[in-house]
Amino acid sequence: MFRTSQTTFMITKKNFGQLPSGEVVDEYTLSNSRGLSAKVITYGGIITELHTLDRAGKSADIVLGFSSLEKYLEGHPYFGCITGRIAGRLTSGKFTLDGKSYSLAINNAPNHLHGGNTGLDKRVWSAEIVKHSSGSDALRLSYLSPDGEEGYPGNVRIAVTYVVTEANELTIEYEATTDKATLLSLTNHAYFNLAGEGSGRVDDHVLQIFSDEIAPCGEAMTLIDRREAVAGKANDFTKPKRVGDALPGLWNNHGDNYFLRTQSTGAGAKLTPAARLVEPRSGRVLEITTTEPCVQFYSSSSLDDSFVGKAGKRYEKHGALCLECQRYPNSINAPHLGNITLRPGETYRQTTVHSFSVEK
Template sequence: MNVIYQFTFILVIFCLTSFTTKDEETKLVAKKIVTHSKYQEVTIKKSTFGITPEGEKIDSYKLKNQNGMEVDIITYGGIITDLKVPNKKGISENVVIGFKTLEEYLQPNPYVGAIIGRYANRIANGKFSLDGKEYQLTLNRPPHSLHGGEKGFNRVVWKAVEVKSGKKASLRLSYLSKDLEEGYPGNLQVCVTYTLTNENQLEVLYEATTDKETIVNLTQHSYFNLSGDFSNTILEHEVVLQSDKIVSINENGIPTGEFEWVANTPFDFRTAKKIGKEIGVKNEQLERGNGYDHCWVLNNSERGKTIVAKAYDKVSGRLLEVTTDEPGIQLYTGNFLKGNLPMRTSGFYEHRTGFCFETQHFPDSPNQSNFPTTVLIPGKKYKTKTTFTFSVN
């Protein structure tokens, strides 16, 4: 009887031990799955950035992936305040111009990091006609209107919604631009969605609808410096633009209505060339833009799927590639940075310490019959996407 009892006792202990071991193994496997899932997840973290003089709370959202890429966006102006990406040594550094405080963003600045609208770029004399009616816009760059007027989308507070989906995380910003705001007709409901992926891509999706015929042209106005060191200029950056022509401008930066071939000019970036190589040569278009501040007419090869622009910094190894379904891209080389905007730490952003890749329709399109239309009518949706992809080389 004792033998049977001992055997039974041993059998029970064995079974309990086996059950516990399997349970622990199950827990370990589950833990690995959860850990792996967390490792793959792109996260969003919300914090308070400041309070406007009108008492509106401005939030900041940090989107972060598994590869050391982070992007910080505030609800004031939809501004990208920070964008950190790794260099060839794996060190993540900020690569966009930005300020430390909301108060600094509230001061006059050249659209640093902001969403631009209703109309990116210039409209001649701030006037255009729709359906036989002429509209007068705010002349914030007399005698012309620039980037949406005195209080464009870069100066409004956007509503934010977080959208999480594992390997992607999005921040969906929305704003209602009311009829005749800055002179533009129609109540325009705008949505801009920033999405960060684990492939080190920052996608920017623009959407809009209207209740009255209007014009729309949205873009993003971040100033990049891929070196991660803003005491350096961007003149050593190598740029490629898939474009055979530029939109020619007059002495006021307004399109002449003509396209100029880039071949045998300083505007030829069809193969990699340093920004600084020809920026100072004698050229009428360069003089009118005080450097590069022009819209390149993008070639039509599978627009939206092929890379239309690249920028590369040899020292850091960082490579930026841009895809877009827009017909143009404005390369702006920080020609009007004057050393009066404060850096995050110490010092100031000097001349040409940042460049912009502004994907968009052409400037002054409402007044240029041979340019692609920017008209939006009720019942139709404005929708366009630009993707910024970062890697090292």
């Protein structure tokens, strides 16, 4: 525990379970004095719980997930996990880098999705408690992704740091290096329902995305590798819009990858607004800023009541939404839309901040 004269930051640890291989999975709880707390497990770096207060001072867990490791091992749609080596879809799972061709797993036909069959979301990460520049203690997870893992080149050392600050923020910082040219674009895949997990559809949430353009998709959600203006369309969230009003007009009712108005990445990139989400009944507000050039809005269109969450309630279609800050997934095949190549001597860096407040 770390204390100052004015505030208390706490990180606690307990056992969350054991893999069939014998590897132990731990759960860390990060909290501040303002009612914000996050639980993170070393399996996939999954945010299993995220508690914050509403306008009446009542706490609720606002992310989808499970209370046991066994449920995660049975399979799930990336609830709350570190996602990569590439977050999103790589067209046909193919790319050429420095004259060498690579073919990755087609786990979302006809494309490669979220790092493959056994991506970073299914690995056990090492954990340590570190001091953060905010003054809070922080949880730092690290993992060495070996050369050839899921078909990707390079031994890639990745560190993901979670911190809950007294400013009522959950900040996630990513850092990575490689010994061989490779591809890397990471995100966290949290499913948010600001009314509380398992409380039903998010139709009444009001969403704003600070973007004027999306990356359109064709059949099977395959990226077309161009920009498309959103003005006047169902996916136009430039002004706050009720999510339920937009859903019928979204491609496959799914959501899109949005290009943010600020397009810098890496060292020196500044935090820029990505999205603002409001749940009117509770008054809870989530504001996301990031150093990344894109945010993927996903409406949880694949949920179908088959998953029973922590409160014992089934997760229905559109029972949450995701706002995944990332780089353009297929940019190795479409360099005019970004860059996800990491080379020896370079350091991959990314910061995404989730700020919580209430509307009176």
